[in-house]
Amino acid sequence: KFYNETMAKMFLQFYEHTAQVVWNQFMEATWNYVTNITKKNREEMLHKDSERSQHMPYFGTWARLFKISRFQDPDMKRMLSKLQNIDKAVTPAAQYNMLLAYMETTYSMAQVCLNEGPCLPLEPDLEEVMATSRDEKELLWAWQGWQDAVGHQLCITFKCYVQLSNRTAKLNGYKDMGQLYQELQPLYLNLHTYMCRALHRHYGSELINLRGSIPAHLLRNMWAQFWVNILDLVLPFPKKPLEDITKIMKSQHWKPSKMFERAEKFFTSLGLLSTPPNFWKTSMMEKPTDGREVECHASAWDFYDGKDVRVKKCTEVTIEDLLSIFHQMGHIQYFLQYKNLSVIFCAGANPAFEEAVGSMVTLSASSHKYLLNRGLLSHQHQDSEEEVNFLMGIALEKIAFIPFAYLMDLFRWKVFDGTIQKDVYNQEWWNLRWGGQLPLSWCPPPVPRTEDYFDPGAKFHISASVPYIRYFISLVLQFQFHDALASGHVGPLHRCDSYNSKIAEKLLEDVLKLGSSKPWPEVLQKITGQTKVSAKALMTYFKPLLDWLVTENVRQGEILGWPDFSCTFEEKD
Numbered sequence: 001k002f003y004n005e006t007m008a009k010m011f012l013q014f015y016e017h018t019a020q021v022v023w024n025q026f027m028e029a030t031w032n033y034v035t036n037i038t039k040k041n042r043e044e045m046l047h048k049d050s051e052r053s054q055h056m057p058y059f060g061t062w063a064r065l066f067k068i069s070r071f072q073d074p075d076m077k078r079m080l081s082k083l084q085n086i087d088k089a090v091t092p093a094a095q096y097n098m099l100l101a102y103m104e105t106t107y108s109m110a111q112v113c114l115n116e117g118p119c120l121p122l123e124p125d126l127e128e129v130m131a132t133s134r135d136e137k138e139l140l141w142a143w144q145g146w147q148d149a150v151g152h153q154l155c156i157t158f159k160c161y162v163q164l165s166n167r168t169a170k171l172n173g174y175k176d177m178g179q180l181y182q183e184l185q186p187l188y189l190n191l192h193t194y195m196c197r198a199l200h201r202h203y204g205s206e207l208i209n210l211r212g213s214i215p216a217h218l219l220r221n222m223w224a225q226f227w228v229n230i231l232d233l234v235l236p237f238p239k240k241p242l243e244d245i246t247k248i249m250k251s252q253h254w255k256p257s258k259m260f261e262r263a264e265k266f267f268t269s270l271g272l273l274s275t276p277p278n279f280w281k282t283s284m285m286e287k288p289t290d291g292r293e294v295e296c297h298a299s300a301w302d303f304y305d306g307k308d309v310r311v312k313k314c315t316e317v318t319i320e321d322l323l324s325i326f327h328q329m330g331h332i333q334y335f336l337q338y339k340n341l342s343v344i345f346c347a348g349a350n351p352a353f354e355e356a357v358g359s360m361v362t363l364s365a366s367s368h369k370y371l372l373n374r375g376l377l378s379h380q381h382q383d384s385e386e387e388v389n390f391l392m393g394i395a396l397e398k399i400a401f402i403p404f405a406y407l408m409d410l411f412r413w414k415v416f417d418g419t420i421q422k423d424v425y426n427q428e429w430w431n432l433r434w435g436g437q438l439p440l441s442w443c444p445p446p447v448p449r450t451e452d453y454f455d456p457g458a459k460f461h462i463s464a465s466v467p468y469i470r471y472f473i474s475l476v477l478q479f480q481f482h483d484a485l486a487s488g489h490v491g492p493l494h495r496c497d498s499y500n501s502k503i504a505e506k507l508l509e510d511v512l513k514l515g516s517s518k519p520w521p522e523v524l525q526k527i528t529g530q531t532k533v534s535a536k537a538l539m540t541y542f543k544p545l546l547d548w549l550v551t552e553n554v555r556q557g558e559i560l561g562w563p564d565f566s567c568t569f570e571e572k573d
């Protein structure tokens with residue numbers, strides 16, 4: 001075993017230089033593929049991927065020769081220990097990477113064809129139908145079409161992917177998630193109970209059984225993960241509807257570039273960094289119209305050369321996409337802040353931090369104050385009833401998301417640890433979603449689903465094998481960050497807008513610059529003063545809504561608690 005620090009320093013510098021080149025080339029090749037899906041670009045990406053997959057274990061093995069317990073320098077110790085575990089992150093098998101590419105491409109290219117006439121892709125067409133259609137049959141057509149289009153093709157492939165994955169189930173980290181999930185239950189349960197009654201009023205009892213589930217296609221989101229598009233059906237005070245920001249954006253002739261400029265301006269208003277000039281040339285901000293096939297799911301890209309950062313998004317002019325752009329610019333801000341660190345530390349304190357930075361900013365950007373100042377709202381003030389309506393809108397995006405984000409990786413961990421066998425993937429997915437032992441989101445499939453389909457694959461992160469628990473933790477974390485930044489703010493948390501806040505700058509800058517060079521509890525403490533993720537700030541934010549919901553549910557004589565699972569899973573006929 002080596003343990004002299006000079007040797008280790010040279011080793012790390014050698015790793016640093018080679019890793020930067022390998023990662024930059026891999027990102028470039030992957031970018032070329034996802035923004036122009038062709039056979040040639042796929043082969044080039046897979047070639048660079050295999051180089052990356054070999055580079056990691058090679059240095060991982062070498063790093064294990066160092067006895068880090070003998071070292072003094074904490075950064076050196078942390079770098080070497082990260083390197084010693086680096087090859088666990090990638091599966092070298094080439095056919096594994098080919099499967100991944102195939103699944104992700106299948107998702108991105110899937111379309112639903114009308115009997116006679118065009119075939120519709122997910123973005124923007126099917127998502128538009130799901131978000132805006134008021135015709136239950138049309139919603140069902142789009143929902144079923146998409147599940148079948150992707151689920152059918154991935155059914156076999158996903159089984160092979162699981163076979164090849166050497167992922168060990170990370171159930172251990174799971175226990176404290178369960179604790180967080182329990183903490184949020186009262187909020188979710190009250191919201192769900194209220195939603196059932198409100199939707200029952202609208203759709204009638206043939207579609208909504210009063211004490212239980214809401215069919216997945218009625219929530220106006222392809223995955224029933226956000227319910228904000230049915231706000232008009234469940235508005236607590238219907239006489240005081242919220243202004244339609246998408247309509248206002250369109251009437252003001254917003255363009256995608258303006259949406260990106262506004263998001264960037266928010267970060268610079270906090271004294272954070274602006275994007276480099278090439279960002280505006282190299283990013284893909286709209287779906288190409290030259291016939292290229294692209295992967296539309298939004299993402300932010302770091303090319304590990306300290307200057308090339310990009311966003312890829314098929315932007316539509318809607319408030320949902322504006323907030324999504326804030327989320328992407330949060331990733332970009334992290335890239336810019338940690339760019340001078342060793343490539344080993346060029347990541348967020350943990351994956352949930354990466355997701356929480358941008359989402360935290362959307363909390364300010366969704367505030368009445370920010371939108372009013374930006375000319376996106378005209379009503380000067382909100383009375384208490386309008387405030388409840390506002391909080392309902394945010395809750396349909398953030399609270400409805402809780403069970404979905406929780407079960408996405410609960411499902412995958414059960415698949416990887418063998419609890420869920422491959423002959424019942426689809427049935428177990430739907431059981432988790434609306435039946436079973438955990439009170440989850442109760443959104444059953446509107447039509448019977450069989451094992452000829454793999455419906456989880458209809459969600460990007462399953463097809464692209466992107467972990468999801470990061471979004472569940474980010475949901476709690478973003479409110480904790482928002483609350484920390486609001487420390488100078490007077491008034492309720494949901495009215496806080498950190499735009500131009502100098503306190504925010506102080507808190508955020510030091511933290512983002514740390515990348516993953518420090519243990520995340522230490523980083524959390526720097527922002528919030530606590531070392532634990534806590535749902536307290538989230539519950540404070542929604543307190544006025546929860547009070548209203550409890551009163552309303554009691555008034556309606558609701559019996560809280562699990563609905564009767566009268567509708568059992570339809571056996572395959």
Ligand SMILES: O=C(CCC(O)(O)[C@H](Cc1ccccc1)NC(=O)c1ccccc1)N[C@@H](Cc1ccccc1)C(=O)O
Pocket residue numbers: 297298299300301327328331354355359464466471
């Ligand atoms: O998927 C996203 C946004 C895309 C992303 O920014 O999280 C993206 C996902 C992705 C895409 C391709 C490969 C890997 C991950 N993540 C990034 O662009 C990213 C993440 C970490 C570091 C750098 C970039 N949001 C989730 C959940 C969500 C999050 C926030 C608000 C609403 C909804 C969803 O839509 O279901």
Ligand SMILES: [Zn+2]
Pocket residue numbers: 327331354355
């Ligand atoms: Zn993200």
